[in-house]
Amino acid sequence: MSPRAQGRQASIDVLRAAAIALMVVVHFVENLSGQYAGADGPFEGVHRVWWLPTGFAAATFSFLSGVSYRLWLDVQRSRGRTDEAIAKGTVRRGLFLVGLGFTFNVLVWLPEDVFNWDILTLIGCGLLALEMARRMPDVVVVFAAVLVIAVAPAMRDAAGYSEYWTQGHYDYDFTLSDVILGWLVTGYFPIFPWLAYPLLGYAAAPLLLSSRGRLVRIGVGLVTASLALIVVWPSLPLEVTGDAEQAWEMFPATTAYVLGTLGGVCLALVTLHRLLDGDVPRCRGLIAWTTPLSRHALSIYLLHHVVHVWPLWIYGLATTGEPTAHWQLLMPVWASLGLASVFLLAAATLCHQVDRLRFPTAESFMRWICD
Numbered sequence: 001m002s003p004r005a006q007g008r009q010a011s012i013d014v015l016r017a018a019a020i021a022l023m024v025v026v027h028f029v030e031n032l033s034g035q036y037a038g039a040d041g042p043f044e045g046v047h048r049v050w051w052l053p054t055g056f057a058a059a060t061f062s063f064l065s066g067v068s069y070r071l072w073l074d075v076q077r078s079r080g081r082t083d084e085a086i087a088k089g090t091v092r093r094g095l096f097l098v099g100l101g102f103t104f105n106v107l108v109w110l111p112e113d114v115f116n117w118d119i120l121t122l123i124g125c126g127l128l129a130l131e132m133a134r135r136m137p138d139v140v141v142v143f144a145a146v147l148v149i150a151v152a153p154a155m156r157d158a159a160g161y162s163e164y165w166t167q168g169h170y171d172y173d174f175t176l177s178d179v180i181l182g183w184l185v186t187g188y189f190p191i192f193p194w195l196a197y198p199l200l201g202y203a204a205a206p207l208l209l210s211s212r213g214r215l216v217r218i219g220v221g222l223v224t225a226s227l228a229l230i231v232v233w234p235s236l237p238l239e240v241t242g243d244a245e246q247a248w249e250m251f252p253a254t255t256a257y258v259l260g261t262l263g264g265v266c267l268a269l270v271t272l273h274r275l276l277d278g279d280v281p282r283c284r285g286l287i288a289w290t291t292p293l294s295r296h297a298l299s300i301y302l303l304h305h306v307v308h309v310w311p312l313w314i315y316g317l318a319t320t321g322e323p324t325a326h327w328q329l330l331m332p333v334w335a336s337l338g339l340a341s342v343f344l345l346a347a348a349t350l351c352h353q354v355d356r357l358r359f360p361t362a363e364s365f366m367r368w369i370c371d
Contacts, residue, residue, distance in 0.1 A: 015060060015272055019060035028336045059197060061119065073086065089370055092370035117187030123198065142203050148195050152193035152252075153238070153240055155184070159184075159185045161243070170182070194253060215269075225263075
């Protein structure tokens with residue numbers, strides 16, 4: 001494998017940029033309009049908007065974290081970096097993201113949600129798991145990921161998952177048992193089943209470069225399995241459904257959802273790899289626009305929350321004395337979607353300027369701390 005093949009892939013940049021863009025759209029609409037005009041529940045207002053791709057952003061982002069780590073690992077080895085140095089860098093990055101996740105929760109979602117186990121803590125834990133996974137054969141990594149997916153529904157049922165989601169969002173007590181259960185199974189992005197995404201992304205990365213046909217077959221098989229589960233869902237036992245009412249749910253991440261999103265990401269990645277990667281540059285404009293977004297995805301993730309959540313809290317505090325009074329109630333969907341579009345245009349412009357002027361970012365700070 002050539003150093004170029006091991007390096008940055010345009011297909012991954014485009015797909016990661018798409019994931020962060022979807023994440024921005026979903027979060028703006030959820031947080032500003034989720035219950036606007038009397039929707040039945042906190043997420044109902046979003047789910048009944050059929051064109052809003054709820055669920056694909058986080059799945060894509062966490063899967064790509066595993067793919068990117070595998071490619072990064074190959075580059076480090078090709079440069080002669082020692083195994084000890086790789087291990088230290090990986091662990092530092094994992095711990096950095098876990099710590100950043102807790103800090104982010106306190107500063108953006110307020111101290112009571114410090115242990116909601118969001119996507120940053122998942123990816124941090126994923127990196128720590130990948131530090132162990134890289135020492136194992138890929139078949140063992142895949143088996144571990146399958147096991148994580150398979151036992152998740154039964155664990156949710158045993159933990160009483162629905163008791164933590166009675167208001168349509170994750171609600172826990174500040175006890176050691178609740179914090180651990182949230183990390184493992186009841187939080188927003190718990191280890192079971194979400195750890196499977198970075199693990200399978202790691203295992204799938206070599207197929208992207210050497211056996212795309214096999215990856216296509218895997219993607220089709222996963223999507224087919226997901227559709228089959230959706231059809232037979234009402235007749236399945238609790239050990240498979242985890243007491244989820246719908247076959248396709250993100251909270252909790254049902255088995256049908258996990259298999260369907262994994263298959264969809266695999267197919268999207270192969271398609272983009274065939275279109276964009278190679279010695280002859282194609283779609284240069286698309287790549288030039290999306291690469292900075294991908295490179296600064298962590299900064300955009302942090303910034304877009306600050307831009308729309310902090311004003312929401314300030315407005316609620318100023319008008320009612322309660323920061324969360326207007327959460328999901330502030331404006332209609334078309335308005336929050338418009339704000340998300342404006343933010344994405346501004347973020348794309350800002351990312352280009354950051355690269356040109358070499359301003360400090362969350363990514364550069366992480367490299368300074370961890371590398």
